[in-house]
Amino acid sequence: MATSISEQISAKLQTRLGVIDTGSGYETTTAGVVRPTRLGGFQPKDYLIVVTQGDIARNDELSHPGNPPAAAWDIPFMVAGILRTDETTTTASDTLKNQFWADCVKAINTGTDWYQWDSLAINSTITDVKDFQASDGSASGFFLTVLVTFRTDENNPYNVRA
Amino acid sequence: MPSQFHNQFRDLGFPGLLAEFGEPIRYFLVKGGERSINAIVDRSPPATYDAAGNVVLFEFAVRIYNHPKMGVLASEVNTGGDEVELIDELGNSKPVRKSVMMRLREDSGVIELACR
Numbered sequence: 001m002a003t004s005i006s007e008q009i010s011a012k013l014q015t016r017l018g019v020i021d022t023g024s025g026y027e028t029t030t031a032g033v034v035r036p037t038r039l040g041g042f043q044p045k046d047y048l049i050v051v052t053q054g055d056i057a058r059n060d061e062l063s064h065p066g067n068p069p070a071a072a073w074d075i076p077f078m079v080a081g082i083l084r085t086d087e088t089t090t091t092a093s094d095t096l097k098n099q100f101w102a103d104c105v106k107a108i109n110t111g112t113d114w115y116q117w118d119s120l121a122i123n124s125t126i127t128d129v130k131d132f133q134a135s136d137g138s139a140s141g142f143f144l145t146v147l148v149t150f151r152t153d154e155n156n157p158y159n160v161r162a
Numbered sequence: 163m164p165s166q167f168h169n170q171f172r173d174l175g176f177p178g179l180l181a182e183f184g185e186p187i188r189y190f191l192v193k194g195g196e197r198s199i200n201a202i203v204d205r206s207p208p209a210t211y212d213a214a215g216n217v218v219l220f221e222f223a224v225r226i227y228n229h230p231k232m233g234v235l236a237s238e239v240n241t242g243g244d245e246v247e248l249i250d251e252l253g254n255s256k257p258v259r260k261s262v263m264m265r266l267r268e269d270s271g272v273i274e275l276a277c278r
Contacts, residue, residue, distance in 0.1 A: 043261050044278055046243060084261070086192060086242035138241065138263040138276070 002158040005150050006075050009117045010035070010053060013077055013146065016107045016114075017049050026103045044139055047100065050080040059149055062122065070161040071154040072122070079104055079144040080132075093140055101129050101142045108146060120160055121150040164270070172271030176227060185249070188257070189226065189234050192243030199233050201226045203248055207276075220263055220276035222248070228271045236268050239275070246277055 003011075020030040033049045034042040042050065054076040062072035081100045085093065105126060108114065115124035130143045151161040164172070184200035191197070207223040224246055227233025244262040249255075266274040 040278075043245075043259060044263065045261060084242050087240045089242070136264055136276075 004157050005120055005152050005160050006053070006056065006073070006157070009075070009120050009148055009150065010051065010077065012117050012120070013079075013108065014051055016110050017051070017079065017104060019110075020049075020103050020107050026106065027099045028103045030103075044082055044084060046082070046084040046086075048082045049104065050082065052078045052080070054078060054145075062149060062151065063154075066161075068156070069154040070151045071157075072149060072151045073157075074147060074149050076127075077146045077148065079108075079146065081141045081144070082139050083141045084139050097131070097140070097142055101144055104144055105129075115148075117148065117150075121148050122162075124148045168270040172228070176271050177232075180227060180232075187224070188247040190245040190247065190259075191234070191238060192240045192245075193238075197231075197234060199226060201233075201246075201248075205251070220278045221250075222246075222260060222277040223266060224248070224262075224275045224277050226273050226275065228268065228273050234273065236265075236273055239265065239273060241265065246275075248277075 014033045014035070017030065017033045020026045020028060022029050028047060031045040031048045033051060035051050036042060042048070056073050056075045059072035059074045064070050081097070081104055083093065083096050083100065085091075085096060108126065115121065117124070125147045127145045127147050132143060133140045153159040153161060180200045180202065183202045185203060186198060187201045187203065189197045189199055202225040204223040204225075205221075207220065228236050239262065241262050241264050245259050246262060247257045247259050250258045250260075260277040263276045263278050266276050268274070
């Protein structure tokens with residue numbers, strides 16, 4: 001079964017985030033990386049990373065003609081870092097967030113051509129890191145957006161184009 | 163200071179309710195250790211609202227006895243890592259682990275926890 005380019009990039013993103021571990025040169029250790037099912041399907045835990053994606057938009061400026069034409073696409077991936085700290089901790093919540101998001105950026109930026117995702121994309125940018133605090137106080141953390149631009153055959157999003 | 167009613171409900175009322183409506187679960191303390199206890203599990207809790215009026219979504223409301231052996235003491239509950247293991251859907255035989263997300267209320271020997 002063929003795997004679409006966007007799905008392949010998403011899988012690589014999860015793999016990179018999954019290595020965050022104090023034993024591997026990071027300051028934090030993730031409890032895992034998950035992608036939600038329709039009903040959620042995951043257990044919120046301290047240092048869990050949840051990866052979702054947003055709307056895929058056509059990028060006309062970076063598309064180019066050919067036979068078939070190459071279509072460029074922008075896809076935002078949202079990386080949510082969840083913190084559910086022990087009630088007895090005395091460390092400031094923001095301190096934990098600062099370490100965790102920095103580790104996520106470090107993991108995503110692995111390799112000199114990190115932004116190409118092993119030649120699947122032409123560019124990637126981490127556009128923002130937004131803070132969140134669950135309204136019920138049960139969790140806090142951040143949302144980090146990775147905007148990835150990739151090209152495919154216009155008529156076949158399974159085939160990557162330069 | 164608890165009222166006489168609260169004390170009686172704690173000592174007689176809730177244990178009776180647990181015996182009637184409770185089911186076995188396992189409670190895992192983030193500080194270490196686990197406890198096999200009985201709890202009243204509400205599998206379809208209605209959405210509740212926080213102080214700001216936001217809907218708080220959770221999957222289970224679990225009522226446990228505020229007791230050092232037959233339940234968990236309120237002072238032991240830690241919403242930063244405690245977990246429960248329960249049957250998520252009646253008919254399933256394999257229990258699943260859920261996180262204790264928040265305390266909904268504590269009263270008369272009962273602790274109600276929102277779990278997801």
